[in-house]
Amino acid sequence: MVDRFEAADPPRLGCIDGRPVGEAIPALLADHGYWGVATATALQLVARGRIVPGVSPRGHDTWRIGPLDPQDEAHLREFATDYEELRRFLDAVADTLPREPGEGPFAGTEVHDVGELREWADDQLRISLRIETDDRMRFRAVVQHHLTEFEAMLAVRRAARVWPPLERLLEQQRLDPLDLTDDEVLELLTAPSIEVHWPRELLTDVKARAVISATSEFRLGELFQLDWQIALRGDPLTGTELDQLAEATRPVVRLRDQWVLVDPAIARKAREKLRPITAVDALAAALTGTTTIDGAEAEVAPSVLRDVLAEIKPVPQPDGLEATLREYQLHGLSWLAHLTGLGLGACLADDMGLGKTITLIALHLHRDDQHPTLVVCPASLLGNWEREIRRFAPGTPVSRYHGPGRTVAREGFVLTTYGTMRVDAEVLARHQWGMVVADEAQHVKNPTSGTARALRTIPATARVALSGTPVENNLSELWSILDWTTPGLLGPLRRFRARWPEPDATLARLIRPFLLRRRKSDPGIAPELPSKTETEQPVPLSQEQAVLYEALVREILDQIAATTGIARRGLVLKLLTGLKQICNHPSHYLKRELTGRSGKLDLLDELLDTILAEDGSVLVFTQYVDMARLLETHLGRRGITTRFLHGGTPVARREEMVREFQNGHVPVFLLSLKAAGTGLNLTRADHVVHYDRWWNPAVEDQATDRAYRIGQTRPVQVHKLVAEGTVEDRISEMLTRKRDLADAVLTSGESALTELTDAELSELVALRSEA
Structure with a gap:
């Protein structure tokens, strides 16, 4: 008991x-x-x-x-x-x-x-402090609570760990009003976890933001001063008031006939002098409304610098241009003339076929620089640039810096390829260029590549990038292009990636003045263009294809389950490539002569029979050279005349093939997507066939635009062949949902799929019943 x-x-x-x-x-x-x-x-x-x-x-x-x-x-x-x-x-x-x-x-x-x-x-143990003042602006704190005496003292003890002055209440064991020193008030302004009720009459809106001092005329080499601007209820303080604030020794300051409670951090800013910044940094701060000061982001007051970029004066069509520019092309010319006139670069990102080349020819004539313009482009576009210059600016010298025995001309246009530029960067850097143009600028989208680094070494008064797809995979590609045209605008790449993992309104404000993007579908851009119809053509696998497909899936998935890291990523890419080849044709995967059946090949034969019977012309794109050679052999046996353009085709032969197709001598043009997806003018075609998919809609659109561009007079039909129930089908569904990503961040294609889990990958590649 x-x-x-x-x-x-x-x-x-x-x-x-x-x-x-x-x-x-x-x-x-x-x-x-x-x-x-x-x-x-x-x-x-x-x-x-x-x-x-x-x-x-x-x-x-x-x-x-x-x-x-x-x-x-x-x-x-x-x-x-x-x-x-x-x-x-x-x-x-x-x-x-x-x-x-x-x-x-x-x-x-x-x-x-x-x-x-x-x-x-x-x-439950919550207290707050009500701050009171007397007529001499002395402060005292009153503890407010709804607790018992024991509970209130316990709550005060806990709060004292954050704000030690409360320990005086513990010593006296009473919650009497607590007289405060100025230093204690300053501490209380920044003390966390304590709810403070300040006198309403002291709570005024005092804010600090950076202000850029700018002259009326913008000069690229000029330094701009960045200083703090302190404002009371949005109205900036005068110099005398700033001195008064900077000299204050108390947390309250008498400003404009009233007492003002001031955060000590703002008071310190009234005493600080900030650093000068470059013109490009000043532009970026003015456009985004923010800048980084001592590692922290600060608000920037509106600046007249924003108006510098917005005040675009119309430029008349230059003398010597043998063409009539469309209204949107004239606007593009005025925009380019304005930016390059300020010493800034630009990226003209119009859809393919809207006349970027003629706009740049007009810009060259308008600038009338004593130094030549260097155009860097893919080899396949050398002939197009030369023809366009001779056609639209017949009095302007044009030469190629390409091939053996090359020399640099000192006037007009100098045309070279990315490969030659990379090899001869030191030679080209020794010359003075009035303007450097990077056509199909996505070739330098990787800032660490040798091509991108070489291009940065060539000095020029103005830099212009031309690209229908300035962002193919991720925002770093946009950084690479704009950091070449206007160095420093987007800051270092590492900081850019950290600040903008995804695009937002602030990034849009920053890049909008430097990137002009127009589409064929925009109102008033190209009303005379005929219609374009895109059709996804599902095709079944043959029995042989289905057997090969399932066998490869089983084999590689077993290997993937037993590996990690780089080896695993390599196996995923091997699996995806093999499956796409099987979807094309069994012979493509097995690397043999064209035997057996393929749903895609059967449909292609049917399409070509119909197109050629109607006297049409067709472009057939594939990303695989081996598949194109199989198609070339197959169509030749059927008596169909073809030409095949790929990365290894010499420049002169490329130009000859384009002429043959455009003149109607060849009805079927087989093209390697990577080598011929940009730059070519093939408006003879009224049909485009994507035999296999390049899992990036922007790249496919560029290829389609070989036919669907200014100069096309007939409706264009686009046929996209997709093997039913396969990984192609699954990816096609994803692309359909992500057509708008070219304006922000596109998927990173097959490389992104290497990060899928084993279960996700299995679901992606599994052969569905409809196959």
């Missing part, structure tokens, strides 16, 4: 029959006598949340039973032999339970989770 309880401070140290309460509870629960009932009652109260934090007479943090409702109070008084002793025992149990790990004597006891109890207690 238990008969004696000894209380202690703190309560959890109390004993019952000489044993600590915590150890005795299991035995007490088995006792049906007085203390057993008391123990069960304590556990029930704790389980119901009837537990509150407090402070013992000796200053210990404790838990105790409470608050009690009238029914609880009546129950305790009914069976208590000594009510005060019973309450001390209940408090001892309450002070013990939340401190136990839940695995000792209380295992299985139905009590609240300790973490929940502490969260609940923290929520």
Whole structure:
């Protein structure tokens, strides 16, 4: 029989029959006598949340039973032999339970989770400070709460860990108003986790933002001064007021006939002098409204620098241009003339076929620079540039810096390829260029490539990038192009990636003045263009294709499951490539002469029969040279005349092939997507066939635009062949949902698929029933 309880401070140290309460509870629960009932009652109260934090007479943090409702109070008084002793025992149990790990004597006891109890207690033990001032602007803090005296003191103790001046209240054990020094007020301005109510009359809107000092005339080499601007309710302070703020020794300052509470960080800014910044950095700050100061982002006040880029004056069509520019082309010319006239670069990102070449020829004539213009382009476009220049600017010298025995001309246009430029970068860098043009600028989308680095070494008064797809895969490609045209605009690549993992409105404001993007579908751009119809043509696999497909999936997935890292990524790419080849034709995957059947080849034969019967012409794109050679052999056996253009085709032969097709001598043009997807003018075609898919819609669109461009007079039909139930089908669904990504961040194609889990990859490549 238990008969004696000894209380202690703190309560959890109390004993019952000489044993600590915590150890005795299991035995007490088995006792049906007085203390057993008391123990069960304590556990029930704790389980119901009837537990509150407090402070013992000796200053210990404790838990105790409470608050009690009238029914609880009546129950305790009914069976208590000594009510005060019973309450001390209940408090001892309450002070013990939340401190136990839940695995000792209380295992299985139905009590609240300790973490929940502490969260609940923290929520209950809340105080706030109301700040008062007298007529001499002396401060005092008044503690506001809705707690008992013990609870309030416990809450003050916790708050004192954050803001030590509250310890004075603990020393006096009373919550009297607390007189504050100026330093304590400053600390309170930045103290976390304490709710402070400041006098309304002191709460004025004082903000700091950076301001750019600019001259009326923008010069690229000029340095701009960046300083802090302090404003009261949006109205900048005068120089005298700034001095007053900078010299203030108190957290309150008398400004404009009123006392103002000022954050010490803002007061420090009134004393700071910031650094000069370059013209390009100033432009970026003005456009985005933000800049980085000492590693932190700061707001920038509106600047007239934004108007420098917006004030584009119309430029008349230059003398010597043997053509009539369309309205949108004249606007592009004016825009380019304005930016290059300021010493800034630009990226003209019109859709293919809207006349970027003629716009650049007009810009060259308008600038009338004594130094030549260097055009860097793919080899396949050398002939097109030369023809366009001789046609539209017949009085302008044009020469090629390409092939053996090459020399650099000193006037007019100089045309070279990316490959030659990379090899001869030092030679080209020794010459003075009035303008350097990077056509199909996506060739330098990788900033670490040798081609991109070589291009950056060639000096020029103006730099212009031309590209129908400035972003093919990710934003870093856009950075690479714009950092070449206007170095420093987007900052270092690492900081750019960290700041803009995804595009947003701020990035759009920054790049909009430097990148002009027009589409054929835009109102008024090319109303005379005929219609374009895109059709996805699903085709079934032949039996041989299906067998090969499933066998390859089983084999490679088993290998992938057993590998990691680079080896795994290599196997994923091997699997995807093999499956796409099987979808094309069994012979493509097996690397043999064209035998057996393929759903794609059967459909291609049907399409060609219809197209050629109607006297049409067709472009057939494939990303695989081997597949194109198989098609060339197959169509030749059927008596169909073809030409095949790929990366290894010499420049002169390319130009001859284009002439043959455009003159109607060859009805079917087989093209390697990577080598012929840009730059060529093939408006003779009224049909385009994508035999296999280049899992990037922007690249496919560029290829289609070989036919669908200015000069096309017939409707264009685009046929995209997709093997049903295969990985091609799955990817096609994804591309259909992501047509708008060319304006932001496109998928990174097959490389992104290497990061799929084994289960996701299996789902992607599994052969569905419709195959």
